[in-house]
Structure formats: C-alpha cells, structure tokens
Amino acid sequence: MPKIHLCTLEWHPACFEVPEVHFIDAPESSLDQQTALALTREIIEKERFFNGWPDFIESPWFSAEDFGGLISDMRAEQAEKVKKASSSPTAQPWLDALKSKGLNPVLLDADAQQWLAKCPLSKSHHFMMVSLNSLTWGCGYCKKKGNLISIL
Numbered sequence: 652m653p654k655i656h657l658c659t660l661e662w663h664p665a666c667f668e669v670p671e672v673h674f675i676d677a678p679e680s681s682l683d684q685q686t687a688l689a690l691t692r693e694i695i696e697k698e699r700f701f702n703g704w705p706d707f708i709e710s711p712w713f714s715a716e717d718f719g720g721l722i723s724d725m726r727a728e729q730a731e732k733v734k735k736a737s738s739s740p741t742a743q744p745w746l747d748a749l750k751s752k753g754l755n756p757v758l759l760d761a762d763a764q765q766w767l768a769k770c771p772l773s774k775s776h777h778f779m780m781v782s783l784n785s786l787t788w789g790c791g792y793c794k795k796k797g798n799l800i801s802i803l
C-alpha cells in the first residue's frame with residue numbers, strides 16, 4: 652500500500668529539533684479532513700507526554716487553523732482531566748511532593764492515576780511511571796521499581 656503524507660509537525664524535545672513527517676498506510680480515497688485530524692490527534696496523544704505539544708508545519712488534509720482548533724480542544728480536555736485527577740485526596744500530597752522535588756509530574760491516565768515524572772535516579776534525563784493508586788514507581792531505563800515512599 653502507498654504511504655500517504657498525513658502531516659508534518661515540529662516537536663520540541665531537546666534531542667531532535669527537526670520537523671517530523673508523518674505518513675500512514677491507507678488508500679488515499681479513505682482519507683478526508685476529519686479522518687486526517689483524528690489520526691493526527693492519535694499521534695499527538697502518543698507523543699506529547701515525552702515531546703510536548705507540536706507546531707504545525709503542513710498537511711495536505713487540513714489547515715493551520717484546523718490544527719490550532721485540535722490542539723486547543725486537546726489542551727482543554729487535558730486540563731480538565733488533570734484538574735480532576737489532581738483533586739483526588741490521595742493523589743494531592745504525592746503530586747505536591749513530586750513537584751517540590753522538581754520531578755514535573757504529567758498526567759498519563761486519569762482513571763488509573765498514572766503519571767509520568769522525571770526519574771530522580773537519572774538527574775532528570777528520562778521519565779519514570781508513577782501510580783498514585785498503588786503508590787509505586789517504575790523506571791524502564793534504570794530497570795528499577797519500588798514504593799513511592801522510598802524514593803521521595
């Protein structure tokens with residue numbers, strides 16, 4: 652199947668500052684503006700925890716305005732989820748502790764109370780997963796996991 656150009660986005664992590672061209676495997680006839688925006692949303696959902704919110708460079712399927720609308724919808728949804736997840740009485744003190752250590756917790760899954768935070772074992776060069784339900788943490792890079800109380 653031919654590769655179709657979905658969109659070109661620029662991400663801003665420290666390690667790569669070049670526009671990234673995203674392709675999909677699909678028949679061209681199956682794509683329209685709405686589908687292209689939905690697929691772009693999926694890409695952003697996956698990437699943004701690590702790479703932040705991207706800038707729009709180009710897309711054959713939608714305009715910079717359409718992209719701006721998508722990002723502001725996504726930011727509003729995320730803000731609502733973060734507000735809800737942060738207000739849980741069990742999560743609150745742990746979030747405060749993570750923030751006070753400069754570990755910058757980012758909400759991954761509101762229902763499961765899963766957060767990403769900078770790994771304190773790495774001088775903050777990568778992320779660890781934190782579950783505020785089970786009060787555990789795990790780092791795939793350091794191959795370590797444990798109880799949150801022991802690391803904070």
Ligand SMILES: [Zn+2]
Binds near residue numbers: 772773777778791792
């Ligand atoms: Zn680590």
